[in-house]
Amino acid sequence: MTLLVVGLFAALALPWLIYPPLATDIMVWALFAMALDLLLGYTGLLSFGHAAFWGSSAYTAGVIAVRLGWPFPVAVFGGALVAMVLAVPIGYLAVRRNGIYFAMVTLAFAQMLYFIANQWRGLTGGENGLQSIPRTLPGMDLADPFFFYYAALPILLLGMVAAWRVVRSPFGNVLVAIRENPARARALGYPVDRYKIMAFVISAGLSGLAGGLHAISHGFASLDDVYWTTSGKVVLMTVIGGIGTLWGSLLGAGVVEQLEDFLATSGFDGIGIVTGSVFVLAVLLFRRGIWGTVAYRFERLRSDVPAARPEPQPTSKQAQARC
Numbered sequence: 001m002t003l004l005v006v007g008l009f010a011a012l013a014l015p016w017l018i019y020p021p022l023a024t025d026i027m028v029w030a031l032f033a034m035a036l037d038l039l040l041g042y043t044g045l046l047s048f049g050h051a052a053f054w055g056s057s058a059y060t061a062g063v064i065a066v067r068l069g070w071p072f073p074v075a076v077f078g079g080a081l082v083a084m085v086l087a088v089p090i091g092y093l094a095v096r097r098n099g100i101y102f103a104m105v106t107l108a109f110a111q112m113l114y115f116i117a118n119q120w121r122g123l124t125g126g127e128n129g130l131q132s133i134p135r136t137l138p139g140m141d142l143a144d145p146f147f148f149y150y151a152a153l154p155i156l157l158l159g160m161v162a163a164w165r166v167v168r169s170p171f172g173n174v175l176v177a178i179r180e181n182p183a184r185a186r187a188l189g190y191p192v193d194r195y196k197i198m199a200f201v202i203s204a205g206l207s208g209l210a211g212g213l214h215a216i217s218h219g220f221a222s223l224d225d226v227y228w229t230t231s232g233k234v235v236l237m238t239v240i241g242g243i244g245t246l247w248g249s250l251l252g253a254g255v256v257e258q259l260e261d262f263l264a265t266s267g268f269d270g271i272g273i274v275t276g277s278v279f280v281l282a283v284l285l286f287r288r289g290i291w292g293t294v295a296y297r298f299e300r301l302r303s304d305v306p307a308a309r310p311e312p313q314p315t316s317k318q319a320q321a322r323c
Contacts, residue, residue: 003247011153020145021217026257027156028214033237033249034163035206041244042167043199044179045095048231049106050207052090052113053083055226057208058215059117062130065216071137076155076212083208084201091200095193107228114226129222133215152213159209164246166202175199236275240282242289251291
């Protein structure tokens with residue numbers, strides 16, 4: 001509970017501490033990383049195709065906002081719904097494979113969506129992308145990124161709380177059991193493939209929330225949103241922060257986004273070289289990720305501290321002698 005309170009205050013104070021658009025990007029990518037961690041850290045499924053859900057939601061939210069003029073929360077939730085619908089057939093086909101084969105199947109579907117987005121120029125704008133996506137909300141002027149951050153924050157927090165609730169529910173316990181030993185979970189009577197599909201769809205929905213908000217925040221949806229590098233970036237954030245921690249997703253997103261912003265503003269072109277080096281160092285020095293390693297060390301310190309022994313009470317003879 002203490003961490004939740006600290007995290008809430010940090011989220012509220014973030015645009016006062018750093019540039020508001022960067023604060024929005026950190027929170028959006030943190031939700032995306034949490035969505036992937038729900039699948040990778042708690043279900044044991046590595047997806048290289050989550051850009052499909054991030055990007056499909058970005059385009060859907062953009063189309064709803066541009067062509068229908070609906071408020072941005074409706075556009076974002078509409079994008080998340082499309083991402084979840086798209087995840088059903090993809091998940092149904094992908095969960096029949098394990099390990100690297102699952103990752104390759106999801107990557108293949110994501111690249112198919114990239115091809116569709118590139119060719120469907122009348123809807124997506126093709127290589128030019130979907131531009132001038134408005135931030136409409138009745139009664140509010142969201143042109144200032146500072147105010148948009150606080151308008152989008154409830155949606156972000158809703159997605160994060162949903163991820164936190166899933167991993168701490170009986171459903172989340174079953175996902176962990178499937179990750180540890182699918183055969184034993186199946187022997188106990190749990191429909192393993194069905195649970196994997198449900199986790200895949202939930203993860204896609206949360207990724208869609210993040211992708212839709214990212215498109216609305218930047219006023220732009222492009223082919224980069226459905227390209228495989230987007231999937232690689234969120235995997236990078238999740239691993240750096242700590243797989244299976246959720247809180248590590250926040251830390252990983254903050255580290256990567258801050259680093260990329262610093263390098264971009266300094267005029268450095270080799271951003272990928274630096275982020276790749278950080279990834280290698282994080283894997284070598286923090287086997288459980290930054291947050292996971294710190295949490296593990298803290299638990300070890302707590303377990304090594306001997307409990308305070310109660311002071312022995314005097315026996316009846318000792319008490320009589322004192323009297």
